[in-house]
Amino acid sequence: MTRILFYVQHLQGVGHVFRAARIVRALVAGGLDADVAYGGEPIGGFDIPGARIHYLPPVRAGGEVFNRLEDSEGNPIDDTYKERRRAMLLSLFDRAAPDIVITEAFPFGRRQMRFELLPLLERAKARPNRPLIVGSVRDILQENAKAYKDRETVELLKAHFDHVLVHADPNLVRLERTFPLTGEISDKLLYTGIVAPEPCPPAADRQFDVVVSVGGGALGHRLLMASAQAKAISSLRNARWLIVTGIKFSAEHRAELNTYIDGGVTVEAFLPNLQAILAGAQLSISRVGYNTIADIYRAGCRAIVVPFSDGIETEQIRRAELLAERGLAETIGHENETPEAVAAAIDRAMARPAPNRSSLNLDGARNSAQILKRLVAGEPVDRYR
Incomplete structure (x- = not known):
């Protein structure tokens, strides 16, 4: 049985974790043996049946300075912690003896974790029966203001990686849209399609016309307030609304939100x-994160998207443009x-037909498993699947 070691580290948002979980579930369903090295703060209810999850001492991005790493109590991590x-x-790598090592985001992101990832890659390359080393990245990357970071990414890929799984439909968007040096690593890229959830029927006991969501909720306050107030002045003023605040939405913001909602609105965390x-809704109002958009694609509902921006992050802006x-x-x-x-x-969304997204490749998780199995078997793989 092919053995996989999948490294996942979330520093702030948790979208990477849930996309990785969809992929690992597909790996297990495809008959692969999976170990997950999980480096972020634990998430309640997180589980992947059939896979072994190994929790490293948790690390998160600093509340004031993103590049500063902290433990779960907010203390800067030191060399001993690292x-x-x-x-x-x-030690996990040695015990698991994987046929494939997968790093989520790195080296396109997660540079703060080089203190452990570079030793892992060197250990993998030094093993007599060397495993394949594979990167896993989303469709649209954070664009770097400093060109040296893109150059560093290319050099790390050339030095350590055999392949990169790009979780995108190449007929919709290709890596070069947000990574200017793609031409130098094109021989390593394998497009999987979009990592969407498995199809499921609408929730029969929970029907809403409008669903407003903002991921974890820490950065969605303005959009939730604007959406709640928009209900009364929109064409869907009499519809059934669900507002999902996210688990990081503060109690103060929840109290403010309550002043704008009426009897036609349900609020959940x-x-x-x-x-x-x-799947049972007419309209989604949301941010433009990868997982949320994958959910919308699979559900087929109309959508209004509002990108998050802090003056530095570009990913959601580029996805909204697309x-x-x-x-x-x-x-x-x-x-x-x-x-x-x-x-x-x-009003614009409801006046138009629902978008036709039938041509999108939404089988990125299953395709990832099939690609990895073919790579281990030495079989040819279509790089632009």
């Missing part, structure tokens, strides 16, 4: 299966999160 994690990761709710270009969603600029803008977008 050495403890590094030793645990290398978390949905274990967003896609099942969206959706607007392709007519896949209505978009609102991140600088225009107002009730009037949301209401106008609702």
Whole structure:
């Protein structure tokens, strides 16, 4: 049986974790043996049946400075903490003896984790029966203001990696849109399609016309408030609304939100299966994160998207631009999160037919498993699947 060691580290948001979990479930379903090295703070209810999850001492991004690493109590991690994690990761590699090592995001991201990832890659390369080393990245990358970071990524890929799984439909978007040096690593890229959830029927006992969601909730306050106020001035004022605040939405913000909602609105903190709710909805209003958009694609509902922006992050802005270009969603600029803008977008979305997304490749998780099995077997793989 092919053995996989999948390294996953979330520093702030948890989208990477849930995309990786979808992939690992597909690996297990495809008959592969999976160990997951999990380096972020634990998430309640997180489980992947059939896979072994190994928790490293948790690390997160600093609350004030993103590049500063902290433990779960907010203390800066020191060399002793790093050495403890590094030793645990290398010991796991030795015990698992994987045929494939997968690093989620690295080296395109997670540079802060080089203190343990570079030793892991060196240990893998030094083993007599060398495993394949594979990167795993989303469709749209954070664009670097400093060109040396892209150059460093290319050099790390050339030095250590055999392949990169790009979780995108290449007919929709290709890596070169957000990574300018793609031409230098094109021989390593394997497009998998979009890592969407498995199809499921609408939740029969929970029917809503409009679903508003903002991921974890820490950065969605303005959009939730604008959406709640937009209800009364939109064409869907009499519809059934569900607002999902996210688990990091503060109590103060929840109290403020309560002042804007009426009897036609249900508010919840978390949905274990967003896609099942969206499958029965007419409209989604959300940020533009990878997993949320994959859920929308699979559900087939209309969508209004508003990218998150802090002046540094570019990923969601670029994905929103792509959706607007392709007519896949209505978009609102991140600088225009107002009730009037949301209401106008609702009216535009409902006046048009639902977008046709039938040509999108949404089988990225299953395709990833098939690609990895073929690589281990030495069989040819279509690089632009």
